[in-house]
Amino acid sequence: MSTDAVPGAEIYTGQFAADPYPTFARLRTDRPVCPVSGRFDQYLITRFDDARVALTDPRLSKDLYGPEAHYLRFFGPNSAGLNRNMLNSDPPEHTRLRRIVSQAFAPRRIEALRPRVARIVDDLIDKVLPHGRAELMHDFAIPLPMTVICELLGIPAADHGRVLDWTQVIRTSGSGERPPEQERAAVQDAQARLYHYLTDLVRAKRARPADDMIGALIDACDQDGTLSGAEVVATTFLLLFAGHQTTADFLGNAVLALLTHPEQLELLRSTPRLLPSAIEELLRFDGPLPVASPRIATEDVEYQGVTIPCGAAVGVVINAANHDPAHFTDPDRLDVRRVRGPHLGFGHGVHYCLGVSLARMEAQLGLGALLRRLSGLRLAVPLAEVRRLPAASPFRGLLELPVTFTA
Ligand code: HEM
Numbered sequence: 591m592s593t594d595a596v597p598g599a600e601i602y603t604g605q606f607a608a609d610p611y612p613t614f615a616r617l618r619t620d621r622p623v624c625p626v627s628g629r630f631d632q633y634l635i636t637r638f639d640d641a642r643v644a645l646t647d648p649r650l651s652k653d654l655y656g657p658e659a660h661y662l663r664f665f666g667p668n669s670a671g672l673n674r675n676m677l678n679s680d681p682p683e684h685t686r687l688r689r690i691v692s693q694a695f696a697p698r699r700i701e702a703l704r705p706r707v708a709r710i711v712d713d714l715i716d717k718v719l720p721h722g723r724a725e726l727m728h729d730f731a732i733p734l735p736m737t738v739i740c741e742l743l744g745i746p747a748a749d750h751g752r753v754l755d756w757t758q759v760i761r762t763s764g765s766g767e768r769p770p771e772q773e774r775a776a777v778q779d780a781q782a783r784l785y786h787y788l789t790d791l792v793r794a795k796r797a798r799p800a801d802d803m804i805g806a807l808i809d810a811c812d813q814d815g816t817l818s819g820a821e822v823v824a825t826t827f828l829l830l831f832a833g834h835q836t837t838a839d840f841l842g843n844a845v846l847a848l849l850t851h852p853e854q855l856e857l858l859r860s861t862p863r864l865l866p867s868a869i870e871e872l873l874r875f876d877g878p879l880p881v882a883s884p885r886i887a888t889e890d891v892e893y894q895g896v897t898i899p900c901g902a903a904v905g906v907v908i909n910a911a912n913h914d915p916a917h918f919t920d921p922d923r924l925d926v927r928r929v930r931g932p933h934l935g936f937g938h939g940v941h942y943c944l945g946v947s948l949a950r951m952e953a954q955l956g957l958g959a960l961l962r963r964l965s966g967l968r969l970a971v972p973l974a975e976v977r978r979l980p981a982a983s984p985f986r987g988l989l990e991l992p993v994t995f996t997a
Contacts, residue, residue, distance in 0.1 A: 592899075596621070598628025602981035608974075610880065610981070611922060614910035623896040629982065632884065632903035633896070636910035638917040638934070640893050644906045646939035650885035654678040671785045674820060675828040677883055677941060684940060687825065690810045690817055692944065694742075694803055700947040703738070707952060710737050711959045719963065722997030723970060725990050726960075731841035732758075732834070734956050738948070739833030743826060744795065744802025753787065753830070756780040761835050761985060788823045788830075803829065829945075837949050839878030839979075839987030841956055844869070846976065846991060847876055848961075849969050851924045858926050859961050868926035869953045873935035875924045880909040880986045882937060908934045909986065964995040 606613055617624050618636040625633050635644050644650055655674055676687035693699065714733060718724035732754070740750050759780035763773055795804050796812070804826055810817040817825070848855040858868050885904040890897050898904060912933045913921040936943035943949065960967065969976070970992035977989040 592625040595625035595627040595631065598626050598982060601626060602628075607978050607981040610909065610986075611913055614907060614913060617907075618910055618914060623893045623898070625896075625902075626905075630884075630903060632905045633898045634881070634905050634907050634910075635893060636907045636914075637894075638911040638914035641906045641908065641911035641934055642938055644885070644893065644904060645882060645934070645937060645941070647885075647891070648680075649888055649891050650904050651680050651888045652678055652684070652883070652885060652941060653680045654884070654886065671789075671820065672781060672824055672827040675824040676944075677828055677832070681940065686816060687821065688940075688944065690807065691803070691825065691829065694806065695944050695948060697947045700951060703742075703948070704951060704955070706741070707734075707738055708955050708959075710734060711955050715959055715963050720997055723992070723994045725992050726845060727838070727842050727988055727991045730956070730960070731845070731991070732838040734841070735834035735837035735952055738952060739830055742803050742833070743829060744800050744804045745791065745830070749787070749791075753784070756784045756787075757831060757835065760831070761987075762979060762989060763983075784827065785823065788826050792819075792822050792826070832943075833945055833948070835985065836878045837945075837952050839985055840873060840949070840953060842988040842991050843876045843878060843986065844872040844953070844957060845960065845967075845993075846969075846988065847872055847924055849967065849993070850973060854924055854926050855961070855967075862958065862961075864926050865954055865958055866950070867928070869950060869957065870931075870933060870935070871924065871926050871928045874912045874918070874928075874931070874933035876986065877909055877912065877933075877935040878986050879935075879984075880907060881984060882906040882908055883941075883984075906934075908937070964993075966996040967993055968995070970994045 601613060601617075614636055617634060622637045622640060623633055623635055625631070635641055655670075655678060676684050679687060711734060714730050718729050724730065736750065736754055736757075740747075740753065745753060757780075759776050763777045792804060792808060795802075796808050799805055799808070804822070807817060807822045807825055811819055811822050848858065854868075858864055882905065885906070887898045887900055887902050887904060889900050892898070912918070912935060915921050918928075918931060918933075936946050936949070976991065979985055979987050979989060
């Protein structure tokens with residue numbers, strides 16, 4: 591790592607967890623390509639134009655399973671069975687792995703799920719409505735996408751609880767609830783349990799074929815040989831994790847942003863047709879994946895006069911790029927009327943979010959129903975007491991979102 595690297599502790603400090611945007615602004619202006627040392631060393635890219643280029647730069651590889659086994663740096667020893675999937679691969683493997691599932695996420699196929707997703711949304715709201723208060727992460731934002739993706743994959747309802755427990759250990763790691771050593775052990779244990787659970791589930795479905803997405807992956811493995819057995823498990827994990835964690839954090843961030851901008855909340859309530867563009871704006875304003883998943887430089891690469899050496903990791907800071915004043919007028923202002931711009935909240939290039947149609951549908955149905963059905967919605971605690979994921983987490987989201995409303 592470069593000798594002028596900024597220690598991560600200096601970046602992920604103070605108010606960063608609550609409001610990282612002033613730090614991102616400083617980086618964008620002073621060090622748009624900034625080496626940062628810490629849990630793992632990486633170069634952060636923060637300007638919109640550089641971010642867009644970097645996300646499609648073939649010299650920045652997503653193959654974390656090359657000879658140097660970069661995945662160990664990022665995901666730890668129990669991760670290989672789960673993470674060898676399309677997100678961590680380059681073409682042509684990426685093309686092969688993505689093609690197998692891309693049909694299932696095409697807009698028309700996703701549209702067919704609308705009635706079922708609307709039912710799940712309404713059931714979750716029915717449960718909290720009589721109480722006049724709720725903790726919206728665990729009562730709504732997490733179970734909504736979790737139920738949807740588990741049903742799509744074919745994970746039995748009786749298992750949703752424990753699968754959720756394991757994925758939550760991974761999502762919330764670093765929140766300081768346990769000493770770091772225990773935390774690492776807990777994450778590795780959760781990864782191992784999830785891996786064994788998914789392996790057993792695939793085995794069971796192979797013995798008794800099912801008409802669900804895991805069944806389709808097994809067919810791709812057994813009938814046309816386009817997928818290996820290990821890739822069936824790793825793809826299932828990616829769809830499970832990517833399919834609920836980002837959407838859950840997005841819903842939490844979006845509700846909090848609206849509650850802290852009451853005039854925008856009222857505007858959206860009184861003009862529901864703004865919802866689709868409001869969702870894009872909320873994603874731009876405070877997205878759940880602040881930094882795209884890691885890339886590795888396969889040769890020396892220069893950005894903004896800074897040489898990123900071969901083998902270095904690169905983090906494209908989506909949330910910094912999405913607040914770049916060179917691209918967005920008054921970028922720190924939430925404006926649900928903002929004309930839908932080309933934000934990077936769903937990524938860019940070949941790894942552009944596969945689940946974008948599903949995410950938008952869940953967000954529209956979920957946020958729409960919350961605004962329509964929970965009148966008088968407000969935070970139940972002062973803003974400073976809302977508990978968040980830790981500053982250095984790869985995800986941006988809330989641990990809890992306590993609210994009250996008119997019962
Ligand atoms: C608001 C919700 C969501 C957001 C903000 C989001 C964001 C993203 C981003 C930024 C990427 C690119 C990561 C990178 O290049 O490093 C990505 C990839 C991906 N997303 Fe999403 N996502 C969301 C919901 C979903 C859902 C519901 C699914 C459903 C399964 C999903 C599945 C995936 C997959 C499989 C990839 C990897 C694609 C590839 O490598 O080709 N996402 N997502």
